[in-house]
Amino acid sequence: MNKPWELYPQFWKTEAMYLSWIRGGIRRYLWAKNPVKLEFVKEARVMIQNPNVKLRKGRPKVWGGVCEICKKEYILKNMEVDHRTGEYSMRKIEDIQKFVEGIVFVRKEDLALLCKPCHKIKTYSERFEMSQEDAAIEKEAIAICKGKAPAVKLWITKRGETPARTVKERREQVTRMLKEGK
Numbered sequence: 001m002n003k004p005w006e007l008y009p010q011f012w013k014t015e016a017m018y019l020s021w022i023r024g025g026i027r028r029y030l031w032a033k034n035p036v037k038l039e040f041v042k043e044a045r046v047m048i049q050n051p052n053v054k055l056r057k058g059r060p061k062v063w064g065g066v067c068e069i070c071k072k073e074y075i076l077k078n079m080e081v082d083h084r085t086g087e088y089s090m091r092k093i094e095d096i097q098k099f100v101e102g103i104v105f106v107r108k109e110d111l112a113l114l115c116k117p118c119h120k121i122k123t124y125s126e127r128f129e130m131s132q133e134d135a136a137i138e139k140e141a142i143a144i145c146k147g148k149a150p151a152v153k154l155w156i157t158k159r160g161e162t163p164a165r166t167v168k169e170r171r172e173q174v175t176r177m178l179k180e181g182k
């Protein structure tokens with residue numbers, strides 16, 4: 001088979017870019033408009049107290065949901081629908097079939113309503129095969145280490161340690177410190 005990204009490099013420079021274009025198309029139509037998913041959301045949503053204090057007077061209740069992981073209430077806009085069993089990744093052309101099936105064969109019992117932070121952590125834990133606790137710590141360490149070097153070093157020294165020399169070592173140090181509850 002002629003590979004589309006080789007035939008038309010002006011459209012897709014690499015296989016990864018080609019796959020990203022397919023994933024986007026599937027997500028924006030087959031997933032966003034999947035009637036099974038939409039009905040799941042309709043059944044799972046509940047009226048919650050309007051978290052926006054200013055708007056609460058005129059509109060005391062809004063549509064929201066309870067996150068299945070952290071059990072907190074969120075407005076629907078801040079929630080996402082998760083595949084309980086883990087989403088199929090699409091890293092190679094051969095993955096297309098499985099990826100599409102995961103979207104079009106979905107059943108309501110396969111779905112869960114999660115808040116965005118919990119969904120990110122769950123997806124990360126599945127991708128790197130670690131516990132959700134460890135994934136939450138990794139995410140936090142990534143956020144801390146996104147700052148400039150002096151800020152990261154300050155974070156470390158403030159908690160009583162000497163910062164490691166390289167970016168990579170500091171990232172590992174922050175992860176360990178978070179695990180130790182520092």
Ligand SMILES: [Zn+2]
Pocket residue numbers: 067068069070071072114115116117118119
């Ligand atoms: Zn949550």
